[in-house]
Amino acid sequence: MNLATYQRMMVGIPRTIKNAAGFTWTSMKHGIGRSITIEAHTTPNVNSLKFHPGQPVFLNGTRDFPTSRAAASSPLAAAIFRIHGISNVFFGADFVTVTKTDSLPWENVKPAITDAITEFFTSGEPIVVDEGETYSEIDEDKSEVVMMIKEILDARIRPSVQDDGGDVALVSFDPDSGVVAVRLQGACASCSSSKATLKDMVENMLMHYIPEVKEVIAIENPEAAAAAAAKEAPGGKAAAGRGPGGGSYVTPAR
Structure with a gap:
């Protein structure tokens, strides 16, 4: 040696x-x-x-x-x-x-x-100390369309997105307008190709399999948006500390 x-x-x-x-x-x-x-x-x-x-x-x-x-x-x-x-x-x-x-x-x-x-x-500490929050506003929605959206996201979209270091979290579905709202996470949240991912992968696939889906939009993470706005405000980093509270966000396993 x-x-x-x-x-x-x-x-x-x-x-x-x-x-x-x-x-x-x-x-x-x-x-x-x-x-x-x-x-x-x-x-x-x-x-x-x-x-x-x-x-x-x-x-x-x-x-x-x-x-x-x-x-x-x-x-x-x-x-x-x-x-x-x-x-x-x-x-x-x-x-x-x-x-x-x-x-x-x-x-x-x-x-x-x-x-x-x-x-x-090597420390033996727990990876997290709380259960975190969820993005979804429709966790209790058991409608057929929502269940189909979740199934396609879990089976056909999220595995590929996770391979790229991110994820897609379902936020809501408006049955009147046919709009599905999602949040892009991890590497996908700030990627220059995220719009292409949203339209070419998520929107096209959901619209192909589910006629009720007319559009897919990305909803920005509220805490990240607030922090970014605070940094641009007078006071910079000091202002960022006064932003809204909130925790990390969990997307359940497929």
Whole structure:
């Protein structure tokens, strides 16, 4: 064993291997038996990466943390948001999607994100400390059309979107106008191709299978919108702290 290998084992210096799928980061904490391998993969959103820790992350569906205030309900999300330049954290079944601000290079934040994930999964802490909120206004709606919308989203749309590091949450259906409202989460929330995803994938498929659906629209996350508006207001970050409360958002498992 050479000196560099020994230092990585005992101190936790990350090692990177670049490959076609993205990057594999190996971070070792406090010697043998405390290691975790994290793979980071690109998404269609250049500002979002999927981090795979090689173990389950969130098994009750998906969970979206659109602001640092929402992240207070998760030790891991809170730790990632403490890194400068992070704008969104999203949990899937076996991955964590992290979205950064547009101007910040990945090499400035990726090692810190990897360290935060490594430290969390070696800490034994719970992934979340509350049940979170749900986006949907129609959880109790058992109409045939709503059930069909949910079925198509779960079976044909959400798996593909989750592969890209995000999710689609059903918010509402208006039977009079035929309008379905959804929220895009994770990497999809700020992706430049999100409009294409909404129209080409979600709207076209729902309209094809369900004649009652006439249009699909995206509803912006209310807390993220309030935080963005507050930052643009006089006072900047100080004003953002006075925005509405709210937590992270859960989309149930398929």
